[in-house]
Amino acid sequence: xxxxxxxxxxxxxxxxxxxxxxxxxxxxxxxxxxxxxxxxxxxxxxxxxxxxxxxxxxxxxxxxxxxxxxxxxxxxxxxxxxxxxxxxxxxxxxxxxxxxxxxxxxxxxxxxxxxxxxxxxxxxxxxxxxxxxxxxxxxxxxxxxxxxxxxxxxxxxxxxxxxxxxxxxxxxxxxxxxxxxxxxxxxxxxxxxxxxxxxxxxxxxxxxxxxxxxxxxxxxxxxxxxxxxxxxxxxxxxxxxxxxxxxxxxxxxxxxxxxxxxxxxxxxxxxxxxxxxxxxxxxxxxxxxxxxxxxxxxxxxxxxxxxxxxxxxxxxxxxxxxxxxxxxxxxxxxxxxxxxxxxxxxxxxxxxxxxxxxxxxxxxxxxxxxxxxxxxxxxxxxxxxxxxxxxxxxxxxxxxxxxxxxxxxxxxxxxxxxxxxxxxxxxxxxxxxxxxxxxxxxxxxxxxxxxxxxxxxxxxxxxxxxxxxxxxxxxxxxxxxxxxxxxxxxxxxxxxxxxxxxxxxxxxxxxxxxxxxxxxxxxxxxxxxxxxxxxxxxxxxxxxxxxxxxxxxxxxxxxxxxxxxxxxxxxxxxxxxxxxxxxxxxxxxxxxxxxxxxxxxxxxxxxxxxxxxxxxxxxxxxxxxxxxxxxxxxxxxxxxxxxxxxxxxxxxxxxxxxxxxxxxxxxxxxxxxxxxxxxxxxxxxxxxxxxx
Amino acid sequence: xxxxxxxxxxxxxxxxxxxxxxxxxxxxxxxxxxxxxxxxxxxxxxxxxxxxxxxxxxxxxxxxxxxxxxxxxxxxxxxxxxxxxxxxxxxxxxxxxxxxxx
Numbered sequence: 026x027x028x029x030x031x032x033x034x035x036x037x038x039x040x041x042x043x044x045x046x047x048x049x050x051x052x053x054x055x056x057x058x059x060x061x062x063x064x065x066x067x068x069x070x071x072x073x074x075x076x077x078x079x080x081x082x083x084x085x086x087x088x089x090x091x092x093x094x095x096x097x098x099x100x101x102x103x104x105x106x107x108x109x110x111x112x113x114x115x116x117x118x119x120x121x122x123x124x125x126x127x128x129x130x131x132x133x134x135x136x137x138x139x140x141x142x143x144x145x146x147x148x149x150x151x152x153x154x155x156x157x158x159x160x161x162x163x164x165x166x167x168x169x170x171x172x173x174x175x176x177x178x179x180x181x182x183x184x185x186x187x188x189x190x191x192x193x194x195x196x197x198x199x200x201x202x203x204x205x206x207x208x209x210x211x212x213x214x215x216x217x218x219x220x221x222x223x224x225x226x227x228x229x230x231x232x233x234x235x236x237x238x239x240x241x242x243x244x245x246x247x248x249x250x251x252x253x254x255x256x257x258x259x260x261x262x263x264x265x266x267x268x269x270x271x272x273x274x275x276x277x278x279x280x281x282x283x284x285x286x287x288x289x290x291x292x293x294x295x296x297x298x299x300x301x302x303x304x305x306x307x308x309x310x311x312x313x314x315x316x317x318x319x320x321x322x323x324x325x326x327x328x329x330x331x332x333x334x335x336x337x338x339x340x341x342x343x344x345x346x347x348x349x350x351x352x353x354x355x356x357x358x359x360x361x362x363x364x365x366x367x368x369x370x371x372x373x374x375x376x377x378x379x380x381x382x383x384x385x386x387x388x389x390x391x392x393x394x395x396x397x398x399x400x401x402x403x404x405x406x407x408x409x410x411x412x413x414x415x416x417x418x419x420x421x422x423x424x425x426x427x428x429x430x431x432x433x434x435x436x437x438x439x440x441x442x443x444x445x446x447x448x449x450x451x452x453x454x455x456x457x458x459x460x461x462x463x464x465x466x467x468x469x470x471x472x473x474x475x476x477x478x479x480x481x482x483x484x485x486x487x488x489x490x491x492x493x494x495x496x497x498x499x500x501x502x503x504x505x506x507x508x509x510x511x512x513x514x515x516x517x518x519x520x521x522x523x524x525x526x527x528x529x530x531x532x533x534x535x536x537x538x539x540x541x542x543x544x545x546x547x548x549x550x551x552x553x554x555x556x557x558x559x560x561x562x563x564x565x566x567x568x569x570x571x572x573x574x575x576x577x578x579x580x581x582x583x584x585x586x587x588x589x590x591x592x593x594x595x596x597x598x599x600x601x602x603x604x605x606x607x608x609x610x611x612x613x614x615x616x617x618x619x620x621x622x623x624x625x626x627x628x629x630x631x632x633x634x635x636x637x638x639x640x641x642x643x644x645x646x647x648x649x650x651x652x653x654x655x656x657x658x659x660x661x662x663x664x665x666x667x668x669x670x671x672x673x674x675x676x677x678x679x680x681x682x683x684x685x686x687x688x689x690x691x692x693x694x695x696x697x698x699x700x701x702x703x704x705x706x707x708x709x710x711x712x713x714x715x716x717x
Numbered sequence: 718x719x720x721x722x723x724x725x726x727x728x729x730x731x732x733x734x735x736x737x738x739x740x741x742x743x744x745x746x747x748x749x750x751x752x753x754x755x756x757x758x759x760x761x762x763x764x765x766x767x768x769x770x771x772x773x774x775x776x777x778x779x780x781x782x783x784x785x786x787x788x789x790x791x792x793x794x795x796x797x798x799x800x801x802x803x804x805x806x807x808x809x810x811x812x813x814x815x816x817x818x819x
Contacts, residue, residue, distance in 0.1 A: 694815030697741050697749075704737070 028085065032092040034077050035116050038124065039163045041070040042131075045156035053149030060152040064135045067159065071128040074121075081121040082526050090116040091169055093231070108228050115169030115232070118526045119367060123166045123301060126371050127294050129505070130378045131159045133498035134289040137382050140492045141285055141389055151191060155289065158184035162294050165301065170230035171220045171259075174302070178216070178262065181295050182209045188290060189282040201278040208275040212265020216302075219258030222251060232305060239309050240533035249311060249538040256314035259306055260321075267299025267351045270325040274617050276348055280340040284388055287340060288381030292347050293374035300354040300370050307363050308530045311538040319359025319443075323455040326352030328615060330462035334469070335601075335611040338395050339384045342470050346421065347377055349459060353436055360452055361543055361560055362439025363529040368518065369432035372511065376420040376429055379502035383414040386495055387474060390488040397473040399481040406488040409496050411475045413503040418471050420506040422464035422579045428506050431518045433460065435564075438571035442563035446542045453571075457578050464582025472590040516572065725766035732759035746799045746809040750792065757788045 045063035053059045081090070093113025102108050135155060142151050161184055164177030183206075190202030220230070226245040227235050245251040263269065268276035279291050290296070303310075303318065310318065326349045333345035350373050357366035388395055390407055404411045420429030437460065440452040479485035490496075508514075512521025532543040542559040588594045601608045613619070691702070732755055739752025761781040768777020803809050 694817040696811055696814075696817075701741060 028088075028090050029092075031077055031080060031085070032090050032114055032116060034073055035114055035124070035167055036092070038070050038073050038077065038128075039114075039160065039167055041066050041073070042156040042159035042163070046153045046160060049149050049153035049156065053153060059149045060139070063152040063156050064132075064139070066156065067128065067132050067135050070159075071132045074125045074128045077116070078121045078125040081116060082118060082522075086118070086526065088117075089233075091233070093169060105228060110172060111170060111229070111231055112173050113169040113231070114167050116167065118528075119304065120166050122371065122526065124163060126374050127159065127162050127166060130289055130293040130374055130502075131155070131162075133501055134285045134378065134382070137288070137385065137495050137498040138283070138285040139494050141385055141495060142283060147191070151188075151283070154184055154187050154191070155286070158188065158290060158295070162298065165298050169232055171223065171232070171235075172230040174305075175213075175216065175220060175262075178213065178266065178298070178302075181266070181298060182206060182213070185209075185279070185290050185295055188286040189279045191282055191286065195281065198281040201275075201281040205275040205279050208272050209265040212261045212263070212272050215258045215261025215264070217262075219255045219261070222255040222258065236308055236533055242535055244535070249535065252309065252534060252538065253311045253313045256306060256310045257317050260303055260314065260318055263299030263302045263355070264321065265299070266302070267296050267355065268325075268348050269299070269321050269352065269355055270328055271617075273325055273329060273348045274614075274621060277341050277344040277614070280338070280344050284340065284381060284385030287344070288378040288385065291344065292377035292381045296347060296351055297354075297370050297374060300351065300358065300366060303355065303358045304363060304367055304370075307358060308533045310532070311534050312540045312543075313538075315359050315361065315540065316449075317359075319356050319449075319452055322352045322354070322356030322359050323452055324352070325349070326356060326459045327455050330459045330466070331611050332614045333466040334462065335608060337398050339387065339397050339400075339470065339474065340381070340395055342397070342466060343377070343380050343384060346380075346463065346467065349463060350377065350421070353433070353456070353459070356452060356456065357436040357439050360439050360443035361529075361540065362436055362443075362564070364524070364527050365432055365435030365439050365518075367527055368511065368523060369429075369436055371523075372420065372428035372432045372506070375502050375505040376417040376427075379413060379417040379499060379506060380421070382495070382498055382502065383410055383417065386410040386491040386499060387414075389491055389495070391484050392487065394481070394484055397470060399484065400474045400479075401477045401481075402475070402479040402485060403488060404475040406485065407475075407490050409490060410499060413499040414475070415471060416503040416506055418467045422467055422583065423460060423575055424579060425576070426508055426515050428508055428511050430515070431508055431511055434568075434572050434575055435518060437575045438564055438567040441567035441571050442560065445563055445567065446559070447540065457574055460575050461578040461582040461585075464579040465586050468583050468586035469590050472586060476591055517568075722766055722770040725762060725769075729759045729762040729766065732756075732762065744810050744812055746802065746811050746814075747796075749811060750795050750799070753795075754788060754792070757784055757791075760784060 042063075045066040048056075049059050049063050056062070091113055093111045096110045096112040098107075098109040100107070100109075135152070138151065138155070142148055145151060158181065161177050161180035165174055165181060168174045168177065186202045186206040189205050190199045193199045193202070222245050223235055224230060226243075227238050229235060239252070245255055265272050276291055276296065280287055282291075329345040329348035329352065333342050333349065336342045336345060350369070354366045354369050354373070357363075357369065386407065387400070387403060387410060390403070390410070391400065394400070416427070420427035423430045423433040437453065437456045440456045444450045444453050511523045512518045514520040518524050532539045542563065589597050589600070610616070691698075693699075736752045736755030736757075736759060739755060740749050741752075743749050743752060761784050764777040764781045764784070766777075767773065768775065771777075799809055802814060806814055808814070
């Protein structure tokens with residue numbers, strides 16, 4: 026297995042799901058059980074990506090394999106020089122792992138959907154969209170340049186739009202799809218501007234070339250502020266895609282789509298694309314940009330965790346928990362804990378996909394009831410769903426022996442280390458508080474859904490455990506949520522292979538722009554993937570304290586959930602009445618939707634109305650006026666044509682005709698007549714010339 | 718009274734007028750041809766009379782001889798045309814042969 030073959034297989038892996046998509050979208054209804062082919066292609070991709078990941082991580086561990094070709098050559102442009110666009114594939118450890126993750130989750134979601142979506146009139150189209158999404162996501166993961174990233178970024182947005190609005194007959198679903206797409210576009214504008222800043226300066230889209238230029242001290246427009254701006258603008262794309270504050274509003278609404286879609290797109294992969302993007306540009310982030318990113322992440326984590334506490338829709342709770350966890354990842358990148366952000370991205374992908382599929386199983390069992398207030402006691406009816414769901418919940422709460430413990434603990438340690446080095450204590454504070462909230466609302470969800478007595482007896486009686494094809498993904502994801510896949514030591518990730526493979530790159534921005542601890546003193550400043558000593562030291566220091574505090578916080582949250590919802594020592598209703606304003610604030614999602622409806626949406630509609638008025642009155646007036654004038658002119662000119670010009674022509678014709686009538690009398694055809702005329706003429710000529 | 722040039726000219730004028738009259742008024746194409754012969758002969762008379770009374774040598778007589786030959790040739794051709802016309806239209810009435818009109 027040489028490098029070329031690896032790259033070629035990766036390229037094949039990107040387009041494999043596209044074949045499935047093309048087959049299903051065009052022939053889906055004609056082929057018997059067409060979705061099977063799609064699942065087979067995804068399975069092939071899964072096998073291939075396992076092979077790729079294995080060989081890449083074992084034999085080419087420290088190499089970055091790049092395949093590129095010139096897509097467009099602009100030639101030699103004055104003042105710029107040779108310009109063009111290169112496309113290509115970059116296979117490094119991060120993308121190899123990410124590609125495998127995408128395929129695993131995608132395959133399990135496909136499997137789950139077979140039964141879940143059974144009987145849907147657009148069954149094959151559903152699978153086609155899933156394939157299309159997988160294709161676009163892999164494009165983001167494996168690209169080596171910003172342009173391709175942006176293109177696939179938008180494709181991911183489109184497939185997300187299609188899948189959220191899959192049941193477009195429902196108004197709420199089509200609205201949610203539009204909302205998701207438009208909100209994403211707002212972020213993407215920033216992303217695009219960021220790319221433009223970089224391209225204007227470096228005339229290339231390729232990551233490695235741009236980073237090389239920056240590491241040589243060649244900054245955009247020779248100013249650090251522009252570099253910061255580029256970083257933050259590109260991060261705007263992540264704000265949209267990863268549902269960060271203030272663009273997080275679309276993700277909870279996106280739960281209108283089918284539940285497996287939520288598992289694949291809005292929990293595991295697409296929303297993680299934003300985190301992946303920030304991880305890709307991590308090396309070029311300045312201190313200011315990192316601070317902004319960390320703040321956005323912290324704010325998001327906090328806001329959505331507080332909202333998740335009071336939601337009653339099972340999927341909405343999970344949606345806000347997703348937003349909150351994404352906030353964690355973003356915050357983690359912002360404080361420099363690159364490795365833990367990526368680890369959390371992967372672990373979260375597994376257990377959050379599991380949570381969503383589990384909720385899908387519950388919803389399926391409850392005949393599309395999503396309100397947890399009508400559930401309860403389902404543990405007895407759905408034992409496998411319950412135990413897998415509990416595993417995921419323990420993972421997201423950060424309980425030892427789960428994968429979530431390793432990653433979450435690392436992130437909290439990262440914030441502690443960051444605070445130690447720079448003095449921003451707000452980040453660990455928020456982090457630990459959110460950890461408690463997470464444990465609390467997740468156990469609230471589990472208790473209300475599975476424990477206690479059934480609150481809707483009728484639906485409870487009819488509930489039934491899901492079929493095997495739905496349980497296999499649940500069990501697989503539950504197994505993948507155990508620590509052993511990431512590290513043999515459940516308390517220390519550094520013992521594991523994951524730590525060996527994913528190295529935090531040291532920053533390449535000039536020293537005066539970066540956090541001092543990010544700069545690697547020990548080696549020549551280049552794109553070497555070794556983290557700075559000081560930060561690693563600080564991480565080691567923070568590790569054990571972070572572990573203890575996070576365990577205490579998670580335990581506290583779980584205890585609180587049990588006290589309130591299981592043993593009912595404190596009445597939840599009483600608490601809600603006592604804290605009425607806070608409760609309402611959380612229940613109404615901090616009034617973000619109302620705020621946006623009043624400001625941004627209202628402003629847009631107002632401006633649109635203004636433009637519509639302008640269009641209707643002024644533009645239409647001008648057009649109509651022009652039409653009237655033209656009509657009048659045409660009418661006049663028509664009259665002139667009819668009367669004067671035609672009159673002249675007709676007159677000529679009449680004139681000619683009249684004389685023709687006269688002269689045709691002479692044309693008798695009789696020779697003798699002509700002869701008479703000749704003689705007459707002769708005689709006349711004779712008399713004329715006689716006198717001369 | 719001796720016969721002079723004027724008499725010949727008068728005879729020629731009468732003959733010419735008769736010829737013209739025949740050409741213009743006859744319906745039969747052959748009669749028209751005969752009128753043409755009269756016109757030619759009146760011209761001949763003129764030539765010979767001028768040759769006799771003027772000082773031209775024998776030019777007039779020679780031209781007359783040419784005209785007679787011409788007339789013979791013309792008669793032959795014209796009669797051939799008339800024959801063809803008859804074949805075509807089954808008539809030699811010049812009033813009915815007005816195809817030139819078209």
